Amino acid sequence: MSSAFELNGVTCRFGDLVAIDEVSLSIEEGEQVAFIGPSGSGKTTLIRLLNTTAVPNDGSLSVLGNAIADQSVESLRVLRSRVGTMPQHLGLVENLTAIQNVILGRGGQRSTLRSIRDLLVPSRGDTEKIHQLLERVGIEEKLFTTVSKLSGGQKQRVAIARALFQEPEILLADEPVSAVDPARARDTVRLLAELSRELGFTLCVSLHHLELAKEFFPRLIGLRHGRVVFDGAPDLLKDQQLESLYELTADEMMTDA
């Protein structure tokens, strides 16, 4: 197995704020990893580093074997089209239909003109493919519905379908369940984990919801103040480490979740 991500002493600063502090870790292709930690611990910055929209101030980062600092604009763009990202706020175009949003997933691999054509007259093949993807995520009947008319959970499904249509080698998801109710959150995380196994892409998810992370991910990475404080299987995570992670007792953790 080759590595999806290699971080070596990576530091990322925004002004005086050190968001990521000398992090070294490696994630293999095909792994399912959850980043856990309280808000402000650096999860979002880590995701941004991994999808190459932020660049380390110190240290080296390579994605799918490509060192980020050396990439030209064009090669970086091509690299990004191999890594899918589901941002926290989904980033859907609300007044386009589901199919139009999903088809944009492949825009990184297509020309600008082709993308405009895709929006106006999607090809037969793409339409069929997107219909299958929407069926897989459970909203097949919403193919031609405007996104603004969908519920929060359904919008999330559209964002997942967009990521799947991209056929990425890695999928990054930033707090995918922050805006939905607990029952739906569990469904979404399970769906992502299942899809990752089924289709064989690497999955990295940032979660503040510890129980979900423990249930579905074989590897957890705990962050605090931009440093890695835990890296391993969920059953190795001790209450004591949890406490240092959140500075809360385990009991409080449970009620909080």
Add this chain to the structure above:
Amino acid sequence: MNSTSGKWGRRRWIVLGIVILFFLCAKSLGLTPAGLIPPDETRWERAGAFFKAALSPAMDYQDENVPEDAPPIWLKGLYGLLLTLKFAFGGMSLAIPLALIMGFFGSSSWWPEPRGRILDLFLRGAFFGFRFLMSLLRSIHELIWALLILSAFGLSPLAGMVALALPFSGTLGKVFSELIDEESRDASTALKAIGHRPLQTFFVAMLPAALPNLITYSFYRFECALRSSAVLGFVGIETIGLYIELSHEEFYYNEVWTYFYLLLALIVLVDFWGAGLRVRLNSFKGGCEA
């Protein structure tokens, strides 16, 4: 929450200043209540006749010399409305493509990031150049554009349409670029993260997201174009404004009111049509800025 606490503070002084400003203007212009009364006997009579005619718009020509076989006045009025609509349609169909081009260069949301120094200078140059061009176009009223174009090229339908299109493209272009730049950039950031080019996100995310607002705003400007097109009648272009002016010259006040009511009805109709469009497009920004 300070602003909702009910304290007036500095707002009181702004309101007071505006009221004082009004009296200063009134004094300098010689605006007195007495000016609202017609100055002499003939004008008194004229005003009386004029407002009485408002209650009985003409159903027939007041002019005795109109030939027997002339179309009835309401038909002539409707024809005038059609001509008014024609210039509005013609002018807007020229103005919108112009505005889209100028608005594109007057918007910064498609600029690549990062970019070289030369490209950056070029983009900023184009940005300010087109913004200035748009300001210049809209700083001259359509009636004056008409005056200039008619003087330079002579009377023709195209001249009227171009005169309308130039200032309107300036206003539309400015508002287009602002509406696009004000849209949320979440979608375009998300798409750039999966390899879209900046220009590509402009066309597939920013523009589609702003489209409902662009459409409702264009529709509001269409309504303005109708009014302006009627006014172009006063420089000799055949619209309903010309009929109003001609009838007024002969003191046919009832005819004036007939044409005026027809024009008003058309504009109100278009206003309601636009309101319907706004509701169906879920857009509440149209018509607010210019």
Add this chain to the structure above:
Amino acid sequence: MSERVDELRRSREKNWFLRVSALLVLLGILWAWLTSQPLLGRLSAERRWLNFQNFAGELIPSPVRKSGQWSEAGPWVGELLHEGGLAALWTTLGVATAAIILSAVCVIPLLTLASRELSRPNPFGLWSGRMKWIESVFRSGIGAGIRFAFVLARAVPEYIVAFLLISLLGLQVWPLVLALAIHNFGILGRLWGEVAENSETAPPIHGLGCGQSRSVVFISRLFPADFNRLLIYFFYRWETCVKDATVLGMLGLLTLGKLIALSKGFFWDKMFFYILLGSSVILLGDLFSTFLRRKLR
């Protein structure tokens, strides 16, 4: 599978209003271009080109045309400004300012009655006591009535109204001010009405709950909270008024428009100068108003 996609495509939501609108607009454009014949008028192309060359030549200031030296333009400009350019500018600004303030003063007291929320028999859906049927009918109708008055007022083309009023009131400033004020009364009514309707509902509901009347709620809660947005629209309309006031002068009053109309046909160079003068004032007003609106946002 494929049939399912077709079925979904067929059954997707279609908006007939939007489709019919698009069709009408398209037909309107086609009709406008196809029926405007001859599009270029009846003059020949060469004739027009000659016209244009003559016209463009005439735009150059006359002293410069005679001597060929642009340094001569300075005194010429000074003379024109002195002769009436400056006074006309001043009048233009005054007319615009007086008109917009007049319409603002007329709109403000009506906003309580025009607001979709406040004017109802039970504002914000709050139980407001048993009322006589006549009062509830009045309350139900008044909002729509005033909003329709706004629609009518803004449908009025100011140039035509000014033209009609001048023949009744004589050549003075009132017709211009009134014409501008009527049109902007309608526009401000709509824009300010939208501001009041989109503003936060909690403060006015609280006010009504404390037993304040609708007008008091408007003055003490809505007006201060929305003040900046109201002011933004006020300046935006003021800017438009300056532009329209310039042109209304073409009806014969001492704003720039009059000077433009007088010079037309005989002194093209002067006319062009006055047009540029007017446009530079509007550019300045535009900048000033943009600056103020940025500040208020």
